[in-house]
Amino acid sequence: MFKIAHQDPTSLARAGRLVTPHGTIETPAFVAVATRGTVKGVEPWSLEEVGVEVVIANSYHLHLRPGEETIARLGGLHRFSGWNRPMMTDSGGFQVFSLGAGKEHGVGKVASIFPDDDVEPRPKPRPSVKSLVRLSEEGARFRSTVDGSEHFFSPEGVIALQRQLGADLIFVLDECTSPLHDRSYTAAAMERTHRWAERARRAFDTQVEEASLPNPSQALYGIVQGGAYPDLRRASARVIGGMEFDGLAIGGSLGRSRQEMFQVLDWTVPLLPEHLPRHLLGIGQIADLFAVVRRGVDTFDCAAPTRIARNGTLFVREAAAHRINLRNAAFREDPQPIDPSCDCFTCRHHSRAYLRHLCLVGELSFYRLATLHNLRFVVRLMQEIRQAVVAGRLDDLEREWLAASQAA
């Protein structure tokens, strides 16, 4: 299912091919976020045109609305959404976190309170509120944010849920700890996550009536936990890496800074079986791409390109930090495309001045046009990175990108 085509000699970076029932992903690859079964503002046809190869939808959100039974009766999430290419679904572990400890601690999953982050302002820790989740050995009981109804996610139930959705690559239920959890809580949670992984693995292996499934050839990813504690990460990498999953994910908490996130990868990845694809769950920024690829990550999902697009922040190769804020008055009468080197629909048809106007008046068209550009930008960058890995010139490419941002 996963073939490594090229291994970079000077880092853990590798170029590969991840074969799924709905097509092949050329890795390293960016995974576009389609939480509720659509990338916000972009329909499947345009996603393909942009070059997106794989999307990740959200088990928790689709469970609440419209429900996995409905999706299964309509032929599964591929048919339901009209996206006929590779698809992942996460397990809901992140929601268990963000409605629980994340809410209580007022933090996000990924490197939540980066003090050394000079590129993108992170959300400030929010005032802590009461958890909507009760965790037990059995699983996670939580209240719906939609209607307050009570739901229960067990490792086995989440496999059944994802079988009904029918994505190609699915994830075990894990407990995503907070960067504010101490070592002892993090260790206990990791042990429970390992037991949950074992249960999920068994549930996944249990024969079911294949005729009733939208996608009988799913692949299951285990998730490594352990917070920002090197010994825990190493232990988790060995345990999860030894469970014969089809792929392995590195889950949060990823520490309190970008440097800690990189350290987490440094502790974890070298201990993972080399032949399995590695997924990094939810990274923050474009500036991290080179760093995570170097550390041996094959796929990663990231909501930033689409989220910041809707807010008017657009990627530009030759710009400081590779981005501009379109709300800036400097672009008021700028007839150039967002990025003169970009070949996306938006850059071929529209000026910065027009897009800035749409952004400032809050037109729906803006969200789509901006999202198309940022997606295309990341897809092309990942293609460049892959080619550089194959050609053995990843260092050169990173230097070129750095120079482009400094020339601006």
Added chain:
Amino acid sequence: MFKIAHQDPTSLARAGRLVTPHGTIETPAFVAVATRGTVKGVEPWSLEEVGVEVVIANSYHLHLRPGEETIARLGGLHRFSGWNRPMMTDSGGFQVFSLGAGKEHGVGKVASIFPDDDVEPRPKPRPSVKSLVRLSEEGARFRSTVDGSEHFFSPEGVIALQRQLGADLIFVLDECTSPLHDRSYTAAAMERTHRWAERARRAFDTQVEEASLPNPSQALYGIVQGGAYPDLRRASARVIGGMEFDGLAIGGSLGRSRQEMFQVLDWTVPLLPEHLPRHLLGIGQIADLFAVVRRGVDTFDCAAPTRIARNGTLFVREAAAHRINLRNAAFREDPQPIDPSCDCFTCRHHSRAYLRHLCLVGELSFYRLATLHNLRFVVRLMQEIRQAVVAGRLDDLEREWLAASQAA
């Protein structure tokens, strides 16, 4: 500029061709509303694919943001927006109304309080508030709804504004009265609108440096007023019809009911010069299409198809009143396209069940997909109507449509 290809022998309906510097409009035609220089959620390329032939943008809104000077410096509204096909701009007369008398009276322009309307609920009269507009013989002084700044629209200024925008078909400044204005106010306002029309006509005829204009071959429409008073409408039709405009528009108020709107057309249209194209400013619903075409209207703008789409109401040929509300639980697991007889992108790719899901969770993609469908539906219906006029079978077509809605 306007050629009548076929005149229906039994009604005032006609099929024509309206030639503009940016292409030809086959009439009768629907004009899509692009208030701030974009149809909400749909970029120009998709509009063309849907078959939209002409859009109408809004002088008032574009004056406030981004400003006509900015648009002129960027080559005019066609180049600015990327829409290279026929385009209208209204004069701002409707905003003068809706920020003034409309606000004070708590009513809309078009047939605002239809008591006999059984098809679409109209907005209820709102509690009256203070006008943001002061009208004088000179023009309209108003405060911006964006930042409170003061602006002044005169008949001459609005011509200059629209010259900078550069649409193909532009309108004189008029005063759009309220259905709650009495006869004496309506008569006085109509007289002033006639004087404004004369001033606009003169300003339009004044030579300007053509090199500085984005579109030197604009055509100017006069606007007939007179409320729901037959003698006033007839007087206005004669006066405006005699002023040698390139086209004529029937402006609001259009009365208090659909029947009154039809009466306004019955009083007005027969008195207008036959060779000029006639535009109806802002009609409410799809059910009115046959009626207004029969009464001699060549083009009409209507925000309803796009507005109701965003709210989940989608056109279906074989449905009561030719529409369904997608929020209805009946569509929860409906695998059919919105309208099985439709050839639009949305109907070719997506099920009612999926679109309903997107609608209920408020996904951005929904607004676009729904809008594409409703636009395509109206465009095709207008094509059918035009063919029926040419073939002399308008009655038959209307009967077929009525039967389709009753069969449902």
